[in-house]
Amino acid sequence: MTVDDKIDKIDEKIKEIKKAVSEIERLASDIEAIKKNLVRLRASVKMLELNVSDVKMVM
Amino acid sequence: MTKNSSIYWNPLLETMDREKLRSLQLKKFKRIFEWAYNNSPFYKKLYKDAGIEPGDIKTYEDIKRVPKIDKGMLRNTQSKEPFPYGDMLAVPLTEVTEFRQTSGTTGTPVYQADTWQDWEWWSECWAYILYAQGYRDTDRLFLPFGYNIFVAFWACHYAAEKLGCEVVPGGVLDTEARILKMQELKCTAFAATPTYVLGMADTAMKIGIEPKSIGIKKITCAGEPGASIPATRKRIEDAWGAKVYDHIGATEIGAWSYMCTVQKGLHVNEAFFLVEIEDTETGEIIEEPMKNGKMIITAFDRYAKPCIRFDSKDVIRWADYDCECDRTFRCIDGGVIGRADDITKVKGVLLAPTAIEEVVRDFEELSDEYEVIVTKKGDIDDIMLKIEIKPGCESRKEDILKRLKDQLRVKTNLGYKIEVHPFGSLPRYTLKAKRFKDLRKH
Numbered sequence: 468m469t470v471d472d473k474i475d476k477i478d479e480k481i482k483e484i485k486k487a488v489s490e491i492e493r494l495a496s497d498i499e500a501i502k503k504n505l506v507r508l509r510a511s512v513k514m515l516e517l518n519v520s521d522v523k524m525v526m
Numbered sequence: 527m528t529k530n531s532s533i534y535w536n537p538l539l540e541t542m543d544r545e546k547l548r549s550l551q552l553k554k555f556k557r558i559f560e561w562a563y564n565n566s567p568f569y570k571k572l573y574k575d576a577g578i579e580p581g582d583i584k585t586y587e588d589i590k591r592v593p594k595i596d597k598g599m600l601r602n603t604q605s606k607e608p609f610p611y612g613d614m615l616a617v618p619l620t621e622v623t624e625f626r627q628t629s630g631t632t633g634t635p636v637y638q639a640d641t642w643q644d645w646e647w648w649s650e651c652w653a654y655i656l657y658a659q660g661y662r663d664t665d666r667l668f669l670p671f672g673y674n675i676f677v678a679f680w681a682c683h684y685a686a687e688k689l690g691c692e693v694v695p696g697g698v699l700d701t702e703a704r705i706l707k708m709q710e711l712k713c714t715a716f717a718a719t720p721t722y723v724l725g726m727a728d729t730a731m732k733i734g735i736e737p738k739s740i741g742i743k744k745i746t747c748a749g750e751p752g753a754s755i756p757a758t759r760k761r762i763e764d765a766w767g768a769k770v771y772d773h774i775g776a777t778e779i780g781a782w783s784y785m786c787t788v789q790k791g792l793h794v795n796e797a798f799f800l801v802e803i804e805d806t807e808t809g810e811i812i813e814e815p816m817k818n819g820k821m822i823i824t825a826f827d828r829y830a831k832p833c834i835r836f837d838s839k840d841v842i843r844w845a846d847y848d849c850e851c852d853r854t855f856r857c858i859d860g861g862v863i864g865r866a867d868d869i870t871k872v873k874g875v876l877l878a879p880t881a882i883e884e885v886v887r888d889f890e891e892l893s894d895e896y897e898v899i900v901t902k903k904g905d906i907d908d909i910m911l912k913i914e915i916k917p918g919c920e921s922r923k924e925d926i927l928k929r930l931k932d933q934l935r936v937k938t939n940l941g942y943k944i945e946v947h948p949f950g951s952l953p954r955y956t957l958k959a960k961r962f963k964d965l966r967k968h
Contacts (some may be wrong), residue, residue: 473536475765484722493849496793506642506643507642507646509642509643510641510642510645510646510648511846513643513646513647513827514647514650515691517650517798517827518538518539518650518798519538521537521550521554521797522542522550523552524549524550524553525542525546525547525550525553
């Protein structure tokens, strides 16, 4: 697998995580424990985007 | 990815082709510019007044058209709503989870708001630093700073945790207790200002502990330029028997630069920051190496209080060498050489305080502390250098003073009055030292 392929695959997975986070948020927006932990999860996902997905912008 | 990918926190960015890196910077600049324009009333007004909007940034050259901001503007905006950050804030106040402030050494402190994502970004920036300096999950890192309102080593703490290091918070302990704790726990590394690192070595000796015996392998310095000054770094490395690495960051900016294990220049994390060096006389952006100018910096990924083309007043220069580590992030040479407002003309000669430090710290007979006071008598500038001679070296005082005066003249083209103070009597600092005092301006 080339580096570009690898970046593509990782980026796809990151998008899936983001989608899952949004779905959980929609399902449990009335549960504070979930809502606030999702804020942290989103921040971590953002770091994955900065480290990998952003690279796709110049591929 | 390169063959030595294990030395990089993220080889995808740290070894990215320069052309792609520049293209990435442009795209990220556009992204943060658009964010600030749409979400921060302060930035929107600034850019509207300048007649520039997101669609206008098409090329790297267009970035130069974007108005700069400075510390004075950051302070002024704080008088507006929402309290206490003002209208530069680009997120709802309810999303702010972190408060920090600048030390206020140059005026009213600037209050910095960060969301949890920004805070995660801070530690991500620090993760690049620590990993490049050889920190791994086998390290036990001691952090001897007051965990308080100043950003100091907070993000270092979280980044070290991210790397898997074991972090020992040395918060409210005094210096002696910190040294004893580092010794007891067999810590492998610590991080502090160069001044405090030297002060800790002094204190260790006073309580009968040879610093080298503690087993510290690496020390990360920040807050002052010392670790990029060869004489100061050597002094620290000799005292602790450890490798010493520099890092530069600021509350309003983030952790933007780091020395790697090669210990040459400091890499700018160009995937996360845009550093421009501006000629202080012509205002032109300097691309050529070894030419001093002041830094204009943009943090691409900080959202609550965006930092876009911030005139930091730090004087830096691009290095004229590539680092052997193969990172493509460009290096600056010698760290922060001075502050645009500190580099001053004395007797008609441009003087950078770091040049004095370089000379003083090269004298083994002198203590770590010194002070420089510039005054004016009539029309004539006067520079007084206060020093301490180490115990046991007093008998060589005349020879030391002669050599010191000669070296200072060679390095700075200026003559100095030198005042010798008893060992231990000059002020000791635990955070940033204020050793250069220009009293002509007051």
